[in-house]
Amino acid sequence: MTCDDFLPALELGSPAEQQSAREHAAACPRCAAVAAALSRTKQDWATHAPLPSAWRTAWEQTADQDRTFASVAQPWTRQMAGWVVTAACTLVAVLVITHRSGTHTNDRGQLPDLSSRHTSPRIISEMHDPATALAELSQSLDALDQTLSELAERAQRQEVAHDIAVTLNHYSHW
Amino acid sequence: MKLVDEHGPALAALLRRLCRNAHDADDVFQETALRVWRALPGVPRVHNPRAWLLTIGYRTFLDSRQRRPSHESFAESPDPRVVAPSDQVLHIEMRERVQQAVAKLTPGVHEVVALHYAGGLTIRETAEAMNLTEGTVKSRLHAALVELRSALE
Numbered sequence: 001m002t003c004d005d006f007l008p009a010l011e012l013g014s015p016a017e018q019q020s021a022r023e024h025a026a027a028c029p030r031c032a033a034v035a036a037a038l039s040r041t042k043q044d045w046a047t048h049a050p051l052p053s054a055w056r057t058a059w060e061q062t063a064d065q066d067r068t069f070a071s072v073a074q075p076w077t078r079q080m081a082g083w084v085v086t087a088a089c090t091l092v093a094v095l096v097i098t099h100r101s102g103t104h105t106n107d108r109g110q111l112p113d114l115s116s117r118h119t120s121p122r123i124i125s126e127m128h129d130p131a132t133a134l135a136e137l138s139q140s141l142d143a144l145d146q147t148l149s150e151l152a153e154r155a156q157r158q159e160v161a162h163d164i165a166v167t168l169n170h171y172s173h174w
Numbered sequence: 175m176k177l178v179d180e181h182g183p184a185l186a187a188l189l190r191r192l193c194r195n196a197h198d199a200d201d202v203f204q205e206t207a208l209r210v211w212r213a214l215p216g217v218p219r220v221h222n223p224r225a226w227l228l229t230i231g232y233r234t235f236l237d238s239r240q241r242r243p244s245h246e247s248f249a250e251s252p253d254p255r256v257v258a259p260s261d262q263v264l265h266i267e268m269r270e271r272v273q274q275a276v277a278k279l280t281p282g283v284h285e286v287v288a289l290h291y292a293g294g295l296t297i298r299e300t301a302e303a304m305n306l307t308e309g310t311v312k313s314r315l316h317a318a319l320v321e322l323r324s325a326l327e
Binding site: 007008044049051055056127 | 208209312
């Protein structure tokens with residue numbers, strides 16, 4: 001082993017290469033001094049100063065902010081919101097398709113024979129009136145919005161109840 | 175808070191070495207905190223908290239450097255802890271020489287040195303943090319050791 005190979009062999013070599021490097025250092029004072037210096041340097045780098053108090057405070061503040069975020073967005077709450085949004089999207093899609101098929105039929109001047117289904121004239125006119133369909137969509141969205149708000153409130157109430165239960169359970173052991 | 179109590183100092187030391195100035199390191203530390211708290215709910219169990227935290231810190235540093243590449247200062251940020259005993263003048267001189275040698279390393283090699291030696295990550299963990307192969311990490315460490323040899327003599 002040469003002096004140039006010594007340090008990489010000692011640090012990155014296989015166990016056999018490291019052993020060979022140590023044997024080289026035993027016979028080469030220059031490499032032994034380099035190994036000792038590297039060891040001290042590594043010790044310096046691996047010994048860390050305590051975290052500055054300002055940095056720790058910043059970490060705590062971030063944690064507090066994120067707890068607030070997490071409390072209104074628990075996984076099951078998000079899952080429930082996901083279902084509601086999916087249902088809303090499906091409903092909107094169905095309404096849009098119904099509306100467009102009605103418009104398309106009107107364009108061709110071919111009204112479907114709805115009389116055989118005993119549908120009243122009022123319903124037929126509503127189904128093919130774009131303004132009415134839009135109004136229905138708007139009402140549905142309002143209703144969904146309200147449902148989401150109620151669900152969010154309910155979720156918050158349940159979480160508060162859960163937190164209280166956990167706290168009571170914790171202190172009941174005292 | 176256990177995470178920051180146990181591994182925060184290592185993260186801080188790593189960021190100081192990577193950023194090379196305390197101001198940028200402070201910014202990256204805060205952004206790392208944000209990413210950690212956002213990531214925690216989605217992580218069922220962290221097997222190696224130190225490597226996990228330092229990897230997030232390193233990647234936050236990379237993003238920060240992409241946004242502000244010109245803010246980089248190549249003066250090595252000294253570790254505020256290091257107050258060497260007065261009788262170790264030679265050790266202080268050697269440390270200064272090492273710091274100068276490290277400051278001259280290319281960014282890729284410097285990052286490997288910081289993660290492996292200052293962060294305490296293994297070669298494998300360093301490779302995973304940097305999305306490199308272990309061979310590449312070893313090759314960069316080899317280059318660093320060749321450069322450091324003259325500073326250590």
